[in-house]
Amino acid sequence: MAGTEPKVTLDLARGLGLTADEYDRIIARLGREPSYTELGLFSALWSEHCAYKHSRAFLSRLPTRAPHLLQGPGENAGAVDIGDGWAIVFKMESHNHPSFIEPFQGAATGVGGILRDIFTMGARPIAILDSLRFGDPSDPKTRQLVNGVVSGISWYGNCFGCPTVGGEIAFAPEYSGNPLVNVMCVGLVRADRIFRARAEGVGNPVFYVGNKTGRDGIHGATMASATFDDEAEAKRPTVQVGDPFTEKLLLEACLEAMATGAVVGIQDMGAAGLACCTSEMPARSGTGMEVELSAVPQRETEMTPYELLLSESQERMLLVGARGRDEELRCVFAKWELDAVKIGEVTAGPELVVRHRGEPVARVPVDALADGPRYDKPHAPPAWLAERQAFDPLSLPEPADYGATLVRLMSAPTIASKEWAYRQYDQQVGTNTLVLPGSDAAVLRIKGTRRAIAVSTDGNGRQVVLDPRRGGALAVCEAARNVSCAGGRPLGVTDCMNFGSPERPEILWQFAEAIDGIAEACRALEVPVVGGNVSFYNETSGQAILPTPICGVVGVLEDAGRLATQWFKATGHRIALLGPDAVSLGGSEYLWTLHGRVAGRLAPLDLEMERRVQSAVRAAVQAGLVTAAHDCSEGGLAVALAESSVSGTRTGAAVGCDVTVERGRRLDETLFGEGPSRVVVSVEAARQREFEALMAESAIPWRWIGTTGGERLTVRAAGRVVVDVAVDRIEHAWRSGFERHMA
Amino acid sequence: MRFGVVVFPGTWSDCDFHYVISEVIRQPVKYVWHRDRNLSDLDCVILPGGFSYGDYLRAGAVAGKSPVVEALLEFVANGGYVLGSCNGFQILCEAGLLPGVLMRNECLQYRCQSTNLLVENVETPFTRGLRAGQVLTMPISHGEGKYYADPPTLAALKARHGIVFRYATADGQVVKAANPNGSVENIAGVVNETGTVLGLMPHPERAAETAMGGTDGLLLLQSLLGTLVEDGTFLKR
Amino acid sequence: MKVRVLIRLKPGILDVQGAAVLRALAGLGFADARELRVGKLIDIEVDAATPAAAQQRVDEMCRKLLANTILEDYTIEAVEAGRLAPRQAVR
Amino acid sequence: MKVRVLIRLKPGILDVQGAAVLRALAGLGFADARELRVGKLIDIEVDAATPAAAQQRVDEMCRKLLANTILEDYTIEAVEAGRLAPRQAVR
Numbered sequence A: 001m002a003g004t005e006p007k008v009t010l011d012l013a014r015g016l017g018l019t020a021d022e023y024d025r026i027i028a029r030l031g032r033e034p035s036y037t038e039l040g041l042f043s044a045l046w047s048e049h050c051a052y053k054h055s056r057a058f059l060s061r062l063p064t065r066a067p068h069l070l071q072g073p074g075e076n077a078g079a080v081d082i083g084d085g086w087a088i089v090f091k092m093e094s095h096n097h098p099s100f101i102e103p104f105q106g107a108a109t110g111v112g113g114i115l116r117d118i119f120t121m122g123a124r125p126i127a128i129l130d131s132l133r134f135g136d137p138s139d140p141k142t143r144q145l146v147n148g149v150v151s152g153i154s155w156y157g158n159c160f161g162c163p164t165v166g167g168e169i170a171f172a173p174e175y176s177g178n179p180l181v182n183v184m185c186v187g188l189v190r191a192d193r194i195f196r197a198r199a200e201g202v203g204n205p206v207f208y209v210g211n212k213t214g215r216d217g218i219h220g221a222t223m224a225s226a227t228f229d230d231e232a233e234a235k236r237p238t239v240q241v242g243d244p245f246t247e248k249l250l251l252e253a254c255l256e257a258m259a260t261g262a263v264v265g266i267q268d269m270g271a272a273g274l275a276c277c278t279s280e281m282p283a284r285s286g287t288g289m290e291v292e293l294s295a296v297p298q299r300e301t302e303m304t305p306y307e308l309l310l311s312e313s314q315e316r317m318l319l320v321g322a323r324g325r326d327e328e329l330r331c332v333f334a335k336w337e338l339d340a341v342k343i344g345e346v347t348a349g350p351e352l353v354v355r356h357r358g359e360p361v362a363r364v365p366v367d368a369l370a371d372g373p374r375y376d377k378p379h380a381p382p383a384w385l386a387e388r389q390a391f392d393p394l395s396l397p398e399p400a401d402y403g404a405t406l407v408r409l410m411s412a413p414t415i416a417s418k419e420w421a422y423r424q425y426d427q428q429v430g431t432n433t434l435v436l437p438g439s440d441a442a443v444l445r446i447k448g449t450r451r452a453i454a455v456s457t458d459g460n461g462r463q464v465v466l467d468p469r470r471g472g473a474l475a476v477c478e479a480a481r482n483v484s485c486a487g488g489r490p491l492g493v494t495d496c497m498n499f500g501s502p503e504r505p506e507i508l509w510q511f512a513e514a515i516d517g518i519a520e521a522c523r524a525l526e527v528p529v530v531g532g533n534v535s536f537y538n539e540t541s542g543q544a545i546l547p548t549p550i551c552g553v554v555g556v557l558e559d560a561g562r563l564a565t566q567w568f569k570a571t572g573h574r575i576a577l578l579g580p581d582a583v584s585l586g587g588s589e590y591l592w593t594l595h596g597r598v599a600g601r602l603a604p605l606d607l608e609m610e611r612r613v614q615s616a617v618r619a620a621v622q623a624g625l626v627t628a629a630h631d632c633s634e635g636g637l638a639v640a641l642a643e644s645s646v647s648g649t650r651t652g653a654a655v656g657c658d659v660t661v662e663r664g665r666r667l668d669e670t671l672f673g674e675g676p677s678r679v680v681v682s683v684e685a686a687r688q689r690e691f692e693a694l695m696a697e698s699a700i701p702w703r704w705i706g707t708t709g710g711e712r713l714t715v716r717a718a719g720r721v722v723v724d725v726a727v728d729r730i731e732h733a734w735r736s737g738f739e740r741h742m743a
Numbered sequence B: 001m002r003f004g005v006v007v008f009p010g011t012w013s014d015c016d017f018h019y020v021i022s023e024v025i026r027q028p029v030k031y032v033w034h035r036d037r038n039l040s041d042l043d044c045v046i047l048p049g050g051f052s053y054g055d056y057l058r059a060g061a062v063a064g065k066s067p068v069v070e071a072l073l074e075f076v077a078n079g080g081y082v083l084g085s086c087n088g089f090q091i092l093c094e095a096g097l098l099p100g101v102l103m104r105n106e107c108l109q110y111r112c113q114s115t116n117l118l119v120e121n122v123e124t125p126f127t128r129g130l131r132a133g134q135v136l137t138m139p140i141s142h143g144e145g146k147y148y149a150d151p152p153t154l155a156a157l158k159a160r161h162g163i164v165f166r167y168a169t170a171d172g173q174v175v176k177a178a179n180p181n182g183s184v185e186n187i188a189g190v191v192n193e194t195g196t197v198l199g200l201m202p203h204p205e206r207a208a209e210t211a212m213g214g215t216d217g218l219l220l221l222q223s224l225l226g227t228l229v230e231d232g233t234f235l236k237r
Numbered sequence C, D: 001m002k003v004r005v006l007i008r009l010k011p012g013i014l015d016v017q018g019a020a021v022l023r024a025l026a027g028l029g030f031a032d033a034r035e036l037r038v039g040k041l042i043d044i045e046v047d048a049a050t051p052a053a054a055q056q057r058v059d060e061m062c063r064k065l066l067a068n069t070i071l072e073d074y075t076i077e078a079v080e081a082g083r084l085a086p087r088q089a090v091r
Ligand SMILES: Nc1ncnc2c1ncn2[C@@H]1O[C@H](COP(=O)(O)OP(=O)(O)O)[C@@H](O)[C@H]1O
Pocket: A129, A130, A131, A132, A164, A165, A166, A167, A168, A169, A414, A415, A418, A421, A422, A436, A437, A438, A439, A440, A441, A442, A457, A458, A482, A633, A634
C-alpha cells in the first residue's frame, strides 16, 4: 500500500495547508519524516479549525469560572447548573464554509454536528437556535442561499425532533460572498450524569458507532481554514450529506448506552473525523490509543488509511467502553439498528498507533497532535477606522416624515419578522416551549420542576466593525438582556467568533478587541463563557465579512409561571422606558437603511448600568409586575415600541400605544438611535405604585413614557405629534419586509 | 383506560403523548416498541408524530408495514381505539387503516403553526364530548400533510361522515386561507367506518396544558375517557 | 441484475413541485419548457436468475413499499449489463 | 418533444434515502435487493425543432436548475412520440 501513497515532501505538506515551519516542527516532534498518513493527521489537527492556532492566545482571556459552572471550554460543550439537580449543556458552532458551497446540506450538517456535541455530553437536546447572516436579500442569489440554509436547518432539526426556538437573520452586503450559519444547541441532563470525551482506563475497548465511513468531507477542517477564492469550485467534492434519521437513532442509542454505566467516554466525529477523536480523547486523559482501521465500517471500497482517518462522514461517534461490557453496548446499538464495532483499545500512551490490516500506518504522540502550534501574530487597528468613526450622522438631513421612516425601518429585512423562516421549524416538539420564536428570548420549561430556561443569540457586525471591543461587549449584553427581559437570570455564554483572515493584522486586531469586549461584559454580568467556536477566513477574494461575534446566552427562571414576552397585551397599560438616554445613530439600522452608511460612533456602554437594568427588569418580571418587556436594539426606541405593538399578533391582536419622548439632540436620534441597557416595559395601571417602588430600589434611570391601546402608534415630542401611524400599516410592513424577498 | 404509545425508529412525539397521558389526564400508559405485536393489554393505541424511518421514501410508508401496525388490524377488530397524529396519521393511511394519503404540503415547505379545526363529526369516541361546529385550536408541524383521496373515496368518506376535522378560520369558516397545507376540502382529520380509528395532522398533545398555549387537544382524550365535563354534565351538548 | 423503477404521480394528480420547477425555469428564461412533472427514480440491484424473475420481484417491492398506488404509477425497466448507459443519453 | 431526465447522487455521496429503503425492504423479506439508490425523474415537454436541440436545452436547464451538480449527476433521455412507454416496461 505504501507504494501507492504520495511521497512526503514539503510541497505535499504545503498542499495540505501546513507551512514550512510547521512541517519542520512535525519532523522535530517525531524525530523523523512523517508518513503520508501521519502528515494527513497533522494537517487536519493543526488546521486553524481544529488547533485554534491564531486564536488560542486570546481566548484564554475569557472568564470561564463561576460557582454554577459544571463544564467550561475544552469539552464537546459547556454546562451550567440550573438547580434542582439539573444542568443545561450548550454550545454554538459555525458551518459557514460548507453552507456556502451547498446551503441545504451545509446548514443541515451544521445542525447535526452541534446536536452531537450536546448529546455526547449525555444531555438530551431540547432546543436549537440559528444565527444567520446573508448579503442583500433582494439579490436572487441571496434568496437561493436563504432558502437552502433555512430548509436545511428545518429538515435536519425537524426530522431529528429537536425544536428550533430562536435565532436571528441579518443582512449586509459584506456577507454576500460568505454567509454565516451559526447554530446553537441546548440540552438537558442530570447535573451528576454529564459525560466527557475521555479515553480513560488502559485496556478499555474503543468502539466506532453510527453511520458507515465514506469519502465525504475529507479535508473539511482544512477547507474551513482557508478563504474562498476562485478555487472554491474545485474544492467542492468534499460536501457531506446529513442523515437526521440516523442521528436520532444515535441519540437514543447513546443515551441508552450511557444509562447502562458501560460508557467511559464519548466524542463525536466532527471536523477531522476519526483522526480528531483518536488523538483528542487520549490527550485529555494522558493515555494513548491503538486502532485498527480495517475494522471501521465502510461505505465505499478501497478506502486508504488516510481517507479513513480524515473522512468527515456524519452521524458517527467514538466511544470508549468499560472493559468486559462489550456485549451490553453492542446490544443497545443493535436495538437501534446501528453499527457498534470495536476498533481498538486505550493504551498507556503516549502514542496514537494506527494500523491498517495489521500494518502500522501511523505512530504519533497524542500530545503532538492535540497541541498544535500557537501563533502570536501582529495585530493593529485598520487605517480606515478613525475616519469612519469620525463621521457625524447628525450631519445628514433629518427625515421629513417620522411615521413613514418608522414604517420603512420596520420593513427593513434585518428588523422585519422572521416568521417566514421559523414557521418552517418545529418549535414545540418536546412540549417545553413556553415562549415560541418572536419574543426577545425563547423560554422552555424544565418538566418535573418549577423552573424554566430562557435562551437568546445576538451579535451585530455593524457595531463590531466600528468598535470591536464595545461591539463584542454589546453582543453579550444584548443576548443577556433578551434573557433578562423574559425573566431569566443569565448563567452562561457560548460564542461563535466569525471573522476574516487572522493573517491580516487588522482582522486579528478586531478579533482580539472583540474578545476583550466579550470578556469585560461577561465579568460585569457575572456570566462565564462555557465554550464556543472560532471561524476565521470568512472572506471571498480578499473581501472580509463584517467582524461578527455571535453570543448565545442561557438563563434560568426559578418560576416558569413568571415570565414575560415582548408584546403589549391589552389597552390601558402604562409604558415605562428603563435605562439611560444615551443613544447614537452611529452604526445604526437607521443609518444603514436610510443612508446606506455604516459609520459613526457607538453610544457609550456602562456595564454596571447594564447589570443594574437587567436585574431591575428581572425583578419586575419575577414579581409579576410587567405585562411586557422588550429591549431596544436595532431601530432604537421607536422600533422597540412598534415591535411591542405588532409582534403579539401570533396569539392575539395588535395593540397600539401613545407615548411622549424627550426631544433630545435631534428627533431622529431620539427615536431611532441605538444604545445599550434600554428596555421598554408595560405595567397594569393597578400595579403602577408597586412598580415605582421596585424601580426606586433598583438605582437605574427610568420614566413613564405613555400608555398602550388603540389602533395607532402615536409619539409626541415637545408638545407635537411626531409619529401617528395605524398599527395595521406597521404590522404589514413588518410582516412583509423580509418575506417579500423570499416569494 | 390503558394507553400504549408506539415508538418507531424516528418517532418524536412519543414522550409528549406519554407525558400528557400520565401527568395531565393521569391514565396508565406505556411505550410500545414497533416490533411488538401483543397489544392485548391496551385499550387505546397512539401513533405519535415524528419521522418514522426518516420518512425518507414517503411519510409513514415504512412504518405502515411494521409488525405493530399489522397487529393493529386485529386490535381494531376487537374494538380497540387508535389515535394517529401527524406521522401517526400518515402511517394509518399508508397501512390502509384509513382511506386516502398525505402528500407534500402545497407550499412545498414545512409548516409549524397554530390551526383552527372545525369539528364535523361528534359521533366518534374521540369527539363525543364536543359540539358539531365547535372550533378547536391545535398546532400543526409537518411537511407532508396535504390530505388527498380520489373522488369516489372522498364521496364515500363524506357519505359516512368520516371527515372529523377541517381547517377553518377562528369563527369556523372553511376557506382556502385557513388551509395550511392544501388538503382537499380542508380535511385535517378522518375516522374509519367504526369510528374507532382517528387520524389527524394536528398535534393534540401540544395543546393539552394552559402553559403550552391551550387545552383543546385534551378534549379528544377526555371524550375518549368519558370525563369531559361541560356545563356540569358530561356529554351535554 | 440491475433494474430501474420510475415512479410518477398519476395523471390526474396535481404535481405542485413540477409546477414550481416549471415556473422557476420560466423565470430563468426557459420559456420553451412547456410541461414538467417530477417523479422518483429507484435503481435496484437485485439477485435473480432471469430478467423476468427480477422484474417480478421488483414489481412486488413496488406494490408493497416503493410506490403508493393511490397516488403513483410505476414502470419497471430492466437495465441489462451491456446497456447501463441508455442508448440515447447525452451525457 | 418529450424528454426524460434522470438525476442521481454522484457515486461517492451518501444516499440516505436509498440506505433506508434498502433496510426497509430487507425487513419486509426482500433480501434479494442488494443495492438501491434513490434519484429523481423529471419528465419535460419542451418546444424544439429537433431532438438534438431539445436535449441541448434540457442540458442547460439541468445545469442551471434541475440538478444540483455539486451532489448530483444527470442523464437526459429523449422519449420519442411513438415510444412513450419504454420498450422493456412491465407495466
Ligand atoms: N433564524 C431564526 N430562527 C428562529 N427564530 C428566529 C430567527 N430569526 C429571528 N428569530 C426570532 O425572531 C425574533 C426577533 O428576532 P430579533 O429581531 O433578532 O430579536 P432581538 O433583536 O430581540 O434579538 C426572536 O424571537 C428570534 O428568536
